[in-house]
Amino acid sequence: MTESQNMGIAERKERERELKRSMMLEAAEALIREKGLEHLNMDEVAERAEVSKGSLYQYFNNKTDLVLGICHKASIMMNTMTAKVLTEDKTGLEMVYQIGINYLKFAGEHPEFYRAMRFLENYKDTDQAKNSEYLSMCGQNRQESFRVMVRAIQIGMQDGSINSSYNPEELALLLWSTSHGVVNMAYMHQNAEHFKLLDHLGIDLETIFNGYMKLIGQGMEAKQC
Template sequence: MKTKMTRKERERKARKELIIDVTEKIIEERGYENITMDEIAEKAEMGKGSLYLYFKNKTSIILAICDRGSRILTQSMSKVLTQEITGLEMIEKLGQTYFQFIKDNPLYFNAFSYFEGLMNRDALDESPMAKKCEENAKEAMTFIIRSIQIGMQDGSIDSSYNPKELGLIVWGASKGVVHMAYMKQKEQHMAVLDEVEFSLESLIDTFMQLVGQGMKNTDHQSENV
């Protein structure tokens, strides 16, 4: 049972949410590279010293944005597993949910990428917010693996695969597809991306078709024809 927050705790949480809101707006206007603690404090209408009582640096605020985005995403993904559909259909729905979320919220995708770029830094080992981001990522992976296991049980997914390994492939490939699409939008990117005409939507459609066909249990399909 959750304990009721005190007034002081509620006020502190509200102030932290305000700081995150303000930072998101600044990032949407000018990108992650151009934010400063001074501007965040000014936009949040608080002293810089007060800001440091809530977040010790820019990285901690961006990790909070990552946590917020990943929580929203995992909540949407969790709803897929409550539907009365096959495991293969769940995988397709999870993919659609992820891609739609990224399309609607590119700021959060960039926050995820920022977090992953920090993964090798020892400082993150002591960051509670980084651990929350990691826990959210693990939860999303659990949804993918569980859907695959359900599909193997209901016969819609080929059971010869290792569900955890297959889940990792789906998760990693999904991130790669989105990364390529966003890279093409930037001025500096690999020349090979200019040699192929594609959009995020076209990549997603092709990827989802490949994923669905690749893990489909063809014997189960023929039994239902």
């Protein structure tokens, strides 16, 4: 057998491995969608993915790692969406707005991914998550999206749509955290009957987000006074 044949097999195996991993993740995603993350259980994932439990554990360190695998997928999707905004013909401020709206829509359309991403926040470092490759990859992706946000702000400062008296990174951090807060609230209002602050106000997601952008937008805008 030649070396190239060897390589071919190795590559095919790697492909097959990735495919199987991906099937397992999809099984878990479906179960989260159907029953909620809190009822996810490894036996069911195995059954749904049509593999044995043992196989599952050959592809993921543990349950947390599996969920982190979903986070990772989600973070890639988010990254792709976010990066694309930079290429659009928009002012920096509009880009910032678009990034936020995308995030909001993402959470609305893929609650299972959003849920998995939030799960990540609930684990201290000292945990099982520690040995997860996914964790660090998620971190990198988050970092990358954050840099895009910083970039959008810098563009805005150049084109005059954003007040350049701010430190771009600090501003990005604030936009990041406030928009996460808003999206989270929107998600909770949709998905958790308890936790509603305003039952009566028929809150539609985009309206809320527009309110948010209006509020925060004035603080960001270059002053015209």
